[in-house]
Amino acid sequence: MSVSSYNFSSFRSGSVVRLAADNSSYNAACGGCPSRHISLCNVLSARDLKKFSEIITDIRKSAKQVICAEGDESGNIYNIRTGAVRISKMLSDGRRQITGFLFAGDFFGLSCRNKYSYTAEAITDVEICSIPRAKIIDSFRKFPELGERAFDMTRIELEATHEQMLLLGRKTAREKLCSFLLAIRGKYKPLDQGDDTIVDLPMSRSDIADFLGLTVETISRQFTGLYRLGHIELEGFHKVVLKDADALFALAEGD
Template sequence: MKKTPPGEFRSTLRVIQSDQCNHHSACESCSIRHVAMCNVLNEEEVNLLNEISSDFNRDSKQVLCAEGDPADYLFNVREGTVRLSKMLADGRRQITGFLFPGDFFGLACKDVYSYTAEAITPVETCRFQRRKITEKFRELPQLGERVFEMTTTELQSAHDQMLLLGRKSAREKLCSFLIYMADKTRTIGGYPPNHAYLPMSRADVADYLGLTVETVSRQFTKLAQEDLIRLDSAHNVILLDPESLQEMSEGE
């Protein structure tokens, strides 16, 4: 796993400034509205939510929130890919998840962020103050139900990650990851069937799966040699036999 100097994320966070929201007029045409937290709201209710929303956009490698800092904000990803990670006691990095358009994060944390969220690609988010959005749940109970549902999904993903790290072989881990990424790619839309878009680096994949970069690269090569996948580029994988990959991900 990649080592990161202690305090690097925290010092990066200090230079981030919040922007005033300028996306109000674009909400109706939002390309991820169907999967975002606001998909349960009508136009009038979206306008109420916009009252407490601000644009928060980061370039790649910039931090959105840092592990250990006060968890004052919640985020809904509109564009780009976000990496969630934790620092281990020995200075190693463990990636705990990747977030894509429509994903929501921050509510599962209590007083402080339990992870660092960093942009892999340029990222656009809607950001909400925790206090204000929890107050909005009383006015828009369907929004509270939707956010609770998304938070439950976030916690389930953490549970699945523990299973992935603890019980599966390197081959099973990579097959599980490719199936998951193909599902995410299909949700985002705009890609051919059985396509897995991987905006993260191989080192990121390794840190997520608890493997070395060499092992990840070797497993990619083996799957390609067996005609189970085709590597169009470092960031684009075609699943040639998704059924077999699914079976292998389950240890069959």
């Protein structure tokens, strides 16, 4: 399926905050917007977007499919249109660390070398744009705003990984889960859903465990612990109601 079957705006997710009019992306894109609000190419003018879209291929993957694998040659970069993706690294004996969950607007695969340094898998069914690596780099030169935007998004991601290192290295299981719930609430809300007390968790318990450096059992115990404290309610496995976000926030930081 080529991009030509969509109009150009289809590349942006429905309710995305447009920043296209603002040229100073080095600063503006970094005001703390959740990453899905700053999709790679919504800095481009309609004209540039038209040119740019010629190098894009739209693809779909269903849940659990691998999009790219650690060690594969990094031929493409990807921009998520809909759905959720997990990024992970593995040790030879199978221990896994999920380094990030990505949602609509996020991009991935812009590796430093000619091999992907991580595996990306679809958590839900996803629609993603695939862009040949060589061509995206050309585009960064041709449309400097695009390169700046990618740089901005990379710096935001780097900052998030620093926060996650603090979590992994120094927080307790309870603090980790509370931080996670609040972070997901901030980063990912199903579109057109204003209510931010309901958090959607498309990933499995074992994904959460591998993201927080814990085991499934510990995750499960912490969920029940928070439930017994009256701070959350569970609606099935993939929905959490934050009954007391302030309490969660306090628990997340350990004070």
